[in-house]
Amino acid sequence: MAVSDRLPLAGYRVLDFGWVIAGPIVGAILADLGAEVIKVESRQRVDASRRGRPITGENVQQGDQGLHPDLIPMFHAVNRNKLSITVNLADPVARELILKLVPKVDAVIENFAPGVLQRLRLAYEDLVRVKPDLVMLSLSATGQYGPLRDVRTYAPSVSSLAGLESLVGYQGDEVLGMTGANFADPTAGLFASFAVMAALYHRNETGVGQYIDMAQVEAITCLSGEAILDYSMNGRVAEPQGNHDLLMSPHNFYRCAGDDEWAAIAIAGEDEWQGFCRALGNPAWTQDPRFADRAGRQEHEAQ
Known part of the structure; x- marks a missing residue:
């Protein structure tokens, strides 16, 4: 066949x-x-x-x-x-x-x-x-x-x-x-x-x-669908969000050393965040209370 x-x-x-x-x-x-x-x-x-x-x-x-x-x-x-x-x-x-x-x-x-x-x-x-x-x-x-x-x-x-x-x-x-x-x-x-x-x-x-x-x-x-539902339920008008994500944080492209060098970072949950911190050597800024949970990391992602 x-x-x-x-x-x-x-x-x-x-x-x-x-x-x-x-x-x-x-x-x-x-x-x-x-x-x-x-x-x-x-x-x-x-x-x-x-x-x-x-x-x-x-x-x-x-x-x-x-x-x-x-x-x-x-x-x-x-x-x-x-x-x-x-x-x-x-x-x-x-x-x-x-x-x-x-x-x-x-x-x-x-x-x-x-x-x-x-x-x-x-x-x-x-x-x-x-x-x-x-x-x-x-x-x-x-x-x-x-x-x-x-x-x-x-x-x-x-x-x-x-x-x-x-x-x-x-x-x-x-x-x-x-x-x-x-x-x-x-x-x-x-x-x-x-x-x-x-x-x-x-x-x-x-x-x-x-x-x-x-x-x-x-x-x-x-x-x-999410934008339409959010407006229907909450009256919020969706706006462009660039490379950010509504749930994941950090989620963006970040400039690195060198000419036009970038890294894409997307952290979905707490396990991934902890693994990310370990990979960086657990620098002091990762212990900042603002980054203690996903909501905080999302609110202060620009930092």
Whole structure:
């Protein structure tokens, strides 16, 4: 038996309309787990992550002048282990081809803005007519039906909308945010892949498919659960905390001798604190009453 036959999703087939990063990550995870994933693109408008930044040289003899796709590593990273087809989704013939393929798949995933598949007549209500037990995921930025459904955005502003960006920075200083990282994309993709697998399990148990309307912003918001709960219960507004930790102390990067030399120290409990003190040779300052317990060390961590 081949290794691929022993993977948990071996025998499942997925139609992947994923676009850029968040949607394709869902398909990549399902493919890693053994599913046959077929990526669908339009030749007239290939996945934007194929194109990326043009690679050019100093003269016309060097570089590709931005004419050739597939040079961006991210595209290959999030579309690994997939099959691929190109169709002009605006063409009625292509639509019929997709409708013939859907009965042969277990799940369909997409992360277009709300309304795109409806205009192409390839929305869930169209597909479920030819595949009644279909599992379909729509992973738009803010959901299909809510008051923010028309917001078109990418990962950096999704995490801003979720409030996560406001927690990144140093205490008492300007909020830094995620400094351009597309943190929201892989996070939403990971959450969504589990949602699809749960729906497939449910279908196996009941014979009933599901439509999953998942907003990327909801996946990111749940990462701020402590801050949300603290505000709900205590009225405290969370602020950036730099490299500090709400429970561990000391917990930070500390400058050492030398040019740009640093040590990362993270002490979780009393045993670790005592071990840390022994490693330093139990200097006199470790006996300071201010550092006698975790609460005191946290209050006076700056010292």
